[in-house]
Amino acid sequence: MSTHKVQLKVNGAAHDVDVEARLLLVHLIRENLRLTGTHIGCDTTHCGACTVLLDGVPVKSCTVLAVQADGREVTTVEGLEKDGQLHPIQDGFMQEHGLQCGYCTPGMLITGAALLEKCPQPSELEIRQAISGNLCRCTGYVNIVKAVQHAAQAAAAAKQPAAAAR
Amino acid sequence: MIPPSFDYHAPRSIPDAVGLLGTLGDEAKILSGGQSLLPLMKLRFARPAHVIDIGRIPGLDYVKEEGGVLKIGALAREAALEASAVVREKYPILADTAAVIADPLVRNLATVCGNLAHGDPANDHPATMLALGAEVVATGPKGARTIPIAQFFTGLFSTALAADEILTEIRIPAPPAGSGGAYVKLERKVGDFATAGAAAFLVIKGGRIERAGIGLTAMGPVPVKASDAEKSLAGKAPDEAAFAEAGRLAAAATRPTADRRGAVDYKKEMARVLTVRALRKAAQRAGGK
Numbered sequence: 001m002s003t004h005k006v007q008l009k010v011n012g013a014a015h016d017v018d019v020e021a022r023l024l025l026v027h028l029i030r031e032n033l034r035l036t037g038t039h040i041g042c043d044t045t046h047c048g049a050c051t052v053l054l055d056g057v058p059v060k061s062c063t064v065l066a067v068q069a070d071g072r073e074v075t076t077v078e079g080l081e082k083d084g085q086l087h088p089i090q091d092g093f094m095q096e097h098g099l100q101c102g103y104c105t106p107g108m109l110i111t112g113a114a115l116l117e118k119c120p121q122p123s124e125l126e127i128r129q130a131i132s133g134n135l136c137r138c139t140g141y142v143n144i145v146k147a148v149q150h151a152a153q154a155a156a157a158a159k160q161p162a163a164a165a166r
Numbered sequence: 167m168i169p170p171s172f173d174y175h176a177p178r179s180i181p182d183a184v185g186l187l188g189t190l191g192d193e194a195k196i197l198s199g200g201q202s203l204l205p206l207m208k209l210r211f212a213r214p215a216h217v218i219d220i221g222r223i224p225g226l227d228y229v230k231e232e233g234g235v236l237k238i239g240a241l242a243r244e245a246a247l248e249a250s251a252v253v254r255e256k257y258p259i260l261a262d263t264a265a266v267i268a269d270p271l272v273r274n275l276a277t278v279c280g281n282l283a284h285g286d287p288a289n290d291h292p293a294t295m296l297a298l299g300a301e302v303v304a305t306g307p308k309g310a311r312t313i314p315i316a317q318f319f320t321g322l323f324s325t326a327l328a329a330d331e332i333l334t335e336i337r338i339p340a341p342p343a344g345s346g347g348a349y350v351k352l353e354r355k356v357g358d359f360a361t362a363g364a365a366a367f368l369v370i371k372g373g374r375i376e377r378a379g380i381g382l383t384a385m386g387p388v389p390v391k392a393s394d395a396e397k398s399l400a401g402k403a404p405d406e407a408a409f410a411e412a413g414r415l416a417a418a419a420t421r422p423t424a425d426r427r428g429a430v431d432y433k434k435e436m437a438r439v440l441t442v443r444a445l446r447k448a449a450q451r452a453g454g455k
Contacts, residue, residue: 001171021174021217024204043167045205046357048271057245057274063204064275065197067174068221111271132356133269 006070010035011079019066026050028066029076037077037106041135048134051107052076058114060133077106080113088151088158089113098147100138107134112148121152169207172214176222180305180334183220188307188330190216196332197221198241201268201276202284220332229253231340238336244273244281256340258451259347259365263294266349269357282315283333285323288359292319292389294349296381297365300338306331319388345369346451350444351383352436354427360384361427362436364416366444368404370452375399380412380444382437386421394419395441404449413442 002021007014010033017032029035029052041049043062050061053075061074080087089112092098099105108131115122115130122130127148128141136144175194177183187194195214197203198221206212220226226241229250236257238247247253247264254261267273267281267290281291282302295302295315302318303310304327318326327333341347347367351360363383369376378399382390395415402408417438424430 002173004174020171022169022171024168027168043208045201045268045272048269051271058271059274060271063201063272065174065200065204065219067176068200068219130270133271 004067004070006067008069008071009073011075017066021065021067023066024062025052025054025064025066025069025074026061028069029061029074035076035078039103039106041103041107046135047104048107048111048131049104051110051134053110053114056114056117058111075110077109080109087113088154089116089148091154092147092149092151093144096143096147096150098140098144100136100140104134104136104138108136108144112144112151115148116152116155120155122148124149167208169204170210170213172207173216174219175216176219178222178224180220180223180226180332183218183223183332184305184307184330186216186218187332190218191329194218196283198280198283199243199276201272202280202286202289226334231256234340236338236340238278238338240277240279240332240334242278244268244276244278245270247278248273257298257338257347259294259298259349259367259448260338262349263290263365266290266351266353266363272357279333279336282318282336283325283327285319285321285325287319287322287387287389288384289389290349290351290360290363290383293363293365293381293383294347295336295338296389296391297347297349297367297379298338298341299367299379300336302333303335303337304328304331305334310334312337316391322387341367342369344371344452346448346453347379348444348447348451350440350447352440359427362422362433362440364437364440364444366441366448368399368445368448368452370404370449373403375402375404375408378412378445380416380441382416382420382441384422384427385419385433385437386423390416390419390421392416392419392441399445404445404452409442409445409449412445413438416441 039049041047194216226239228239351363365381367379380392395412422433
């Protein structure tokens with residue numbers, strides 16, 4: 001059993017932690033750093049409740065070792081809000097009732113935010129494909145898709161006045 | 167679930183990784199994307215005393231065509247294969263395959279080489295690589311050697327890699343003019359292993375099939391190369407009669423086991439149907455359609 005010094009940034013804040021090799025990233029986030037917004041669902045790489053961004057890329061943090069995140073940047077659901085302003089994806093979920101029990105929501109928000117970063121105006125098919133690794137046991141996919149669309153439209157509308165002012 | 171204890175090593179070069187493998191031997195496992203190994207460790211199906219993470223070794227994440235060969239490096243992710251312009255344009259069979267492996271989040275970490283090195287007959291790339299006639303590069307203490315993919319899978323979860331070798335690259339011959347390939351998979355839901363899967367690659371010249379490659383997923387203890395079906399196609403016109411006969415021969419070459427995905431007879435029938443569908447799509451692509 002080896003222990004390792006891990007330096008990583010989580011939601012912009014630098015952390016220096018000693019971890020056992022077998023510690024999973026999701027446990028580092030939830031237990032060592034007490035960021036419990038990231039959920040553990042299936043624990044078997046299926047459900048996506050534990051999705052976080054690792055250097056900007058959405059991954060299942062139950063299937064990454066904490067030591068693999070050494071020197072890298074992690075964004076959790078707590079990192080989506082900026083200066084008291086909800087991320088458009090969060091607002092979209094609120095406006096379109098994109099959650100019922102809320103268990104899958106942190107993963108859905110992270111996957112949705114990553115999709116909009118890469119593809120600002122996704123089609124419904126692109127949204128459905130992007131969230132295909134995130135399971136909603138309430139089966140609330142219709143509103144989840146609407147919530148992502150809402151976020152995409154809000155982001156596009158926010159750009160419009162700026163363009164007109166030029 | 168938390169994996170059993172192990173020692174973690176993060177070498178910075180392939181020779182260092184090979185050196186560690188040489189010292190630690192059977193007690194060690196290579197970690198690349200980790201999307202198969204870590205779940206197995208969490209379920210206690212794998213208990214390596216040492217994990218050698220090759221993820222810190224620079225320069226291994228390439229997908230590039232060089233000298234008439236597509237080269238896929240040890241750390242190329244499935245997502246990179248899906249996004250690669252050269253793959254989409256010239257190797258759509260690989261894009262077909264990557265797009266149906268697990269789910270997009272898993273594909274952001276899972277590696278193409280890992281999909282082969284894991285030796286799981288239910289993985290999707292083995293069938294595709296068999297159809298394409300790929301080679302893999304195994305790097306060990308004495309340097310690199312190439313292994314034809316048809317000789318790579320030696321048993322359930324076992325491969326021709328020696329205990330001190332790492333799969334460092336996949337090499338796929340560039341498809342000649344008039345060729346096409348496709349992979350089709352039947353799965354119960356996104357992210358599931360295949361109930362059945364078929365990969366087909368056809369080289370068509372002057373209206374006749376010059377060469378065919380067919381690989382099957384989840385059809386026995388090792389990925390199946392449907393040699394009789396391949397041979398039956400040679401010299402024939404790429405038509406329904408030829409595809410039907412190839413589908414029949416491909417199904418005859420399978421040895422699936424019954425599980426919750428289906429009974430043996432059902433799976434063999436699906437292998438037949440999917441082989442025909444993959445051949446149709448391959449022929450369409452070969453014709454530029």
